[in-house]
Amino acid sequence: MTERVSAGRRLAVQALLRQEQDGYSNLVLDGVLRQSDAPAREKAFAGAVFYGVIERLYTLDWMLSRCLRQPLEKLDAPVRAVLRAGLYQAVYLDSVPDAAAVNESVQLVRALRKSSAAGLVNAVLRRACTLRPDSSRFADPVQRLSVCCSVSPAVAAAFYEWYGPDAQKVLDGFFEKPQLALRANTLQNTPQQLCEQLESEGWQASPGPLEGSVIAAGSGAIVHTRAFAEGRFHVQGLASQLACLNLAPRPGETVLDVCAAPGGKSATLAQLMGNEGRLFCGDGAKNRVKLIDETLRRLGVTIAQTRWQDASRPVEEWNGADRILCDVPCSGLGILAKKPDIRSKTLEGLGELCALQAAILDTCAEYLKPGGRLVYSTCTLNPDENRRQVERFLAAHPDFRPAEPAVVLPGSIQTGCMVELRPDLTGTDGFFVATMERL
Known part of the structure; x- marks a missing residue:
């Protein structure tokens, strides 16, 4: 006889199994929940467990691995997913007692026709619940960061290089979700x-x-x-609003938002312009241009012209701009709180990404009028994508100069024209904003 299993737990495990096939977490979960007629409360619980496992994956796997005789990746995928989901509930959800997390996981693995693993699930979870990585010894600081802050070894190594002893404080900041900010x-x-x-x-x-x-x-x-x-x-997050406020467009001006999708920054710029002037909004992803249109239409913006446009390639129509916002594609290493998938990044392809950012900046430099303002922003904390990009740009373009930021959030780290937002200091996403002017 099959024991009754919580619908929320079953849905969470189903989503985790699909996630292992390299899907985007939000799309995976949405797909699983849409196919279910479970009550809203169960779906909410499934979402909490699913995203919780993704966020704490490296920590959970370290705890489980210490209680297994075989590598975790050698287990059947359903058993692995049940173990991760059960351990997350026991360790991180105060509303779920350890015993309940263990017992429900045993029932679930049986319901998934993996009864032979029921004893293993029971024993491993009971032992793993007692482990805490903070009090354990590690081979080096990078391994400690990877396990305790639940990021890939590559991400851990990068943050340790950038922040040294402060790296754990920075990464721990991503466990706190920023407040819901609106514009x-x-x-x-x-x-x-x-x-x-x-x-x-x-x-x-x-x-x-x-x-x-x-x-x-x-x-x-x-x-x-x-x-x-x-x-x-x-x-719109406060960090994104900050980039727009530092561009400070005025009514009647010609303004460019060259990487505009899904349209939030374009909307804020139009509002700062009083819906007067010309606002050109481009994005290199053709299927995302419609998102800009939908956002601006809902908000009543009438001054915008949108187009599918690779921002690294020049377009004559954009010449003579008064203000340009370059919120460029980036590694996303400042938004781990809202996109936990990024925690598992390998950081491959960063060189090509930095080259694209540089090309976008160089192209946009030609559009700007003398006396005009350019704001460069990213949602990463990588110095190669931030400070070093700005330094390279200013060295290559002597007709540009750093400009004092018009607005700075409390807790920000300001260095001349550049402002870095760290989640542990500002309570926002990790973000970078640099303000420059053309002579």
Whole structure:
């Protein structure tokens, strides 16, 4: 007789099995949940366990490996997924007692027709629950970072190179999710008016630390609110808003957003322009241009022209710009909190990525008018993509100079025209913003 198994746990394991086939975590989970008629509460639990396992994968695998006689990767995939999900619940979910996590995992592995592994699951989880990597010895600081902060050895080595003894503090900062930040659509309402609207819909909301920003909290998805449908705001992290505020476009100007999808920064720029002037929005991914159009349409932006455009290749129509935002493709090593898949990166191809960033900057330099402003931004903490890119650009373009940032968030690390946001210091995504002007 098959014992009853929690629908949420079963869904989480199903998603983890699909995730092993190299899918994007958000798409994998959405696909699994769409096919299920489980109650919303069970789906929410499945999501928490699924993303929790991805976030803590390297820590969980280290704990499990110390309790197994064979390599973890040699286990059947369903057994491996059940072990990871069960251990995550026992160690990281206060709402799930250790005994319940173990017993439910044993039932689940039986339900998945792996009854022969039930004893192993029971014994391994009971022992693994007692292990804590923080008090263990490691071969070197990089291995400690990889296990304790749950990142790939390559990511751990990179952060240790960049931050040395502070690397663990920086990486631990990614375990804290940034507050939900919104950008009030100032073409329609003020931040205070938006707060009042959201509060009437059951959300907590207050004006944020940046002009036009709002910090919100509540249950459910804020994109399902009436305020969102009416175009009163868009969801945008404080770090991204900071890049737009430092560009400081004015009404009537010609402004470029050269890597614009999905359109959030373009929307903020249009609002800062009072919906007056010309805003050119391009993106190198053809299928993402429609996302820019949808965002701007919902928010009532009428000054934008969107196009499929490789930002590293020149386009004559963009010449003579007053302001240019280069929020370039990057390694994403500042957004581990919102995209836990990045924790497993190998960092292969960084050289090609840096070359692309440099090409985009060099191309955009030709568009800018004398006296115009260019903001370069990334969502990574990699100095090769950040500080060294700016230093290279300024050395190659003597007609450009560093410019003092117009806005800096508390806790930011400022070096001249460059601002770095670290999650452990600012409570935001890891981010980089550099402001430059053409002479």
